[in-house]
Amino acid sequence: xxxxxxxxxxxxxxxxxxxxxxxxxxxxxxxxxxxxxxxxxxxxxxxxxxxxxxxxxxxxxxxxxxxxxxxxxxxxxxxxxxxxxxxxxxxxxxxxxxxxxxxxxxxxxxxxxxxxxxxxxxxxxxxxxxxxxxxxxxxxxxxxxxxxxxxxxxxxxxxxxxxxxxxxxxxxxxxxxxxxxxxxxxxxxxxxxxxxxxxxxxxxxxxxxxxxxxxxxxxxxxxxxxxxxxxxxxxxxxxxxxxxxxxxxxxxxxxxxxxxxxx
Amino acid sequence: xxxxxxxxxxxxxxxxxxxxxxxxxxxxxxxxxxxxxxxxxxxxxxxxxxxxxxxxxxxxxxxxxxxxxxxxxxxxxxxxxxxxxxxxxxxxxxxxxxxxxxxxxxxxxxxxxxxxxxxxxxxxxxxxxxxxxxxxxxxxxxxxxxxxxxxxxxxxxxxxxxxxxxxxxxxxxxxxxxxxxxxxxxxxxxxxxxxxxxxxxxxxxxxxxxxxxxxxxxxxxxxxxxxxxxxxxxxxxxxxxxxxxxxxxxxxxxxxxxxxxxxxxxxxxxxxxxxxxxxxxxxxxxxxxxxxxxxxxxxxxxxxxxxxxxxxxxxxxxxxxxxx
Numbered sequence: 104x105x106x107x108x109x110x111x112x113x114x115x116x117x118x119x120x121x122x123x124x125x126x127x128x129x130x131x132x133x134x135x136x137x138x139x140x141x142x143x144x145x146x147x148x149x150x151x152x153x154x155x156x157x158x159x160x161x162x163x164x165x166x167x168x169x170x171x172x173x174x175x176x177x178x179x180x181x182x183x184x185x186x187x188x189x190x191x192x193x194x195x196x197x198x199x200x201x202x203x204x205x206x207x208x209x210x211x212x213x214x215x216x217x218x219x220x221x222x223x224x225x226x227x228x229x230x231x232x233x234x235x236x237x238x239x240x241x242x243x244x245x246x247x248x249x250x251x252x253x254x255x256x257x258x259x260x261x262x263x264x265x266x267x268x269x270x271x272x273x274x275x276x277x278x279x280x281x282x283x284x285x286x287x288x289x290x291x292x293x294x295x296x297x298x299x300x301x302x303x304x305x306x307x308x309x310x311x312x313x314x315x316x317x318x319x320x321x322x323x324x325x326x327x328x329x330x331x332x333x334x335x336x337x338x339x340x341x342x343x344x345x346x347x348x349x350x351x352x353x354x355x356x357x358x359x360x361x362x363x364x365x366x
Numbered sequence: 367x368x369x370x371x372x373x374x375x376x377x378x379x380x381x382x383x384x385x386x387x388x389x390x391x392x393x394x395x396x397x398x399x400x401x402x403x404x405x406x407x408x409x410x411x412x413x414x415x416x417x418x419x420x421x422x423x424x425x426x427x428x429x430x431x432x433x434x435x436x437x438x439x440x441x442x443x444x445x446x447x448x449x450x451x452x453x454x455x456x457x458x459x460x461x462x463x464x465x466x467x468x469x470x471x472x473x474x475x476x477x478x479x480x481x482x483x484x485x486x487x488x489x490x491x492x493x494x495x496x497x498x499x500x501x502x503x504x505x506x507x508x509x510x511x512x513x514x515x516x517x518x519x520x521x522x523x524x525x526x527x528x529x530x531x532x533x534x535x536x537x538x539x540x541x542x543x544x545x546x547x548x549x550x551x552x553x554x555x556x557x558x559x560x561x562x563x564x565x566x567x568x569x570x571x572x573x574x575x576x577x578x579x580x581x582x583x584x585x586x587x588x589x590x591x592x593x594x595x596x597x598x599x600x601x602x603x604x605x606x607x608x609x610x611x612x613x614x615x616x617x618x619x620x621x622x623x624x625x626x627x628x629x630x631x632x633x634x635x636x637x638x639x640x641x642x643x644x645x646x647x648x649x650x651x652x653x654x655x656x657x658x659x660x661x662x663x664x665x666x667x668x669x670x671x672x673x674x675x676x677x678x679x680x681x682x683x684x685x686x687x688x689x690x
């Protein structure tokens with residue numbers, strides 16, 4: 104059995120993210136990192152593999168992105184993936200959700216996974232939707248924001264919170280599951296795993312290699328267009344207190360609340 | 367018909383979701399501006415009156431797929447894809463929540479359609495719809511247009527206001543053959559409540575507790591602080607509810623409740639968008655967090671950067687003393 108984990112390279116959390124107003128795309132120069140939400144998906148894959156209820160032969164990290172995205176794959180491998188696949192092609196530049204989902208589905212198709220796992224959202228795009236897009240292309244059942252996952256009679260029994268409380272859903276494999284960050288506490292990679300990550304197999308593929316029609320991805324294949332970027336309506340900046348002397352801080356909070364008749 | 371199709375979610379008792387009703391009202395308004403009509407799609411066992419009653423929110427037609435069960439996205443993707451293909455809708459609109467994201471995403475793949483999510487406003491320009499979508503932690507707002515039809519619009523929680531117009535809608539039953547993979551996700555239990563049934567919607571003062579409280583025991587401190595105000599209650603973020611630290615009934619945000627108390631005092635809450643959308647209309651927002659980069663400081667009226675464990679007990683004492 105094979106588990107593919109979709110991962111993404113995102114700007115480091117400490118970096119102020121900005122849009123390049125020429126291309127209307129996220130400026131991806133500067134320090135990048137593995138999307139923190141994806142580490143939960145890798146950990147979930149490792150727990151399925153180590154749990155033994157499914158015979159998992161390999162965990163494959165899959166990404167789409169420019170050359171620098173290989174660092175995200177190396178991190179995924181350091182966290183336990185056996186090998187990685189990198190879909191990289193200039194034709195993919197500027198892909199929206201529709202085009203990205205199609206491209207990822209095509210590269211996944213070439214791996215024929217039994218389970219596809221991904222994080223609930225990316226730190227930069229905040230789209231929450233890629234899992235369900237990929238699943239429909241792959242003709243697999245899917246569920247997002249899963250916070251508990253167990254193997255039962257060869258199915259994945261998943262729990263997640265929806266509009267009216269917790270739902271428990273049984274998925275027949277193959278399936279696509281996006282996991283919430285409450286599902287597990289990702290392990291830290293060992294120094295040995297970090298050192299060894301570069302030696303694990305990494306396949307780089309172009310759109311042609313996985314049968315993607317270049318007209319269906321990138322800007323040409325995108326079905327949305329960013330027309331303008333505007334600042335949000337101005338909001339008066341709140342007052343900030345840095346706690347140095349707690350007695351004094353508390354006095355200030357109480358005075359602030361009292362002034363507004365909240366006590 | 368080149369109209370707008372809206373998915374209306376309901377619970378097991380047949381009560382429609384507020385965000386769905388808001389989406390119906392919004393679609394009716396937009397359809398009016400576009401010179402077209404809005405329709406709703408529902409699945410499951412909803413009575414004729416219940417279905418026709420959605421006309422009260424401005425839609426003229428309700429498609430009902432009786433044999434399809436509510437609660438999981440893939441079968442509903444089948445239903446909506448068929449209606450859109452057969453009757454030629456230009457847009458599909460979803461109110462804020464989880465299921466709309468999943469169905470909208472599925473439709474994107476099925477129909478090769480453009481999608482925008484977390485949309486806070488939709489406007490009409492040149493006979494087409496344009497979505498306003500906040501990006502990069504709400505620091506910018508992108509105006510996004512659709513290159514082809516249909517365009518898929520997934521709203522943010524509480525983005526669209528409910529407007530009752532008093533009409534009734536024509537109900538059309540549809541039969542849809544489900545895709546083979548759509549039947550491979552099976553609902554075992556739906557809408558399970560976890561933890562005590564607490565009421566946070568009536569409180570004027572809410573103490574919102576997040577992961578920064580450190581543990582379930584950390585909520586005792588938040589409860590003591592709420593108690594010091596006399597009329598306070600404790601709410602929670604999704605992360606701590608999922609971790610089992612606090613009851614689901616106290617949860618604020620995308621898959622929880624929406625509140626607007628006089629005071630929302632957030633302790634150890636980072637302020638992720640999914641939480642923000644459930645409490646941003648509070649009259650006064652105060653946040654205590656040790657991380658100076660926590661997003662909550664971007665929308666709080668008073669922010670305190672510091673250690674909760676030091677501040678919260680002293681604040682509780684001071685408020686209790688003041689209350690007498």
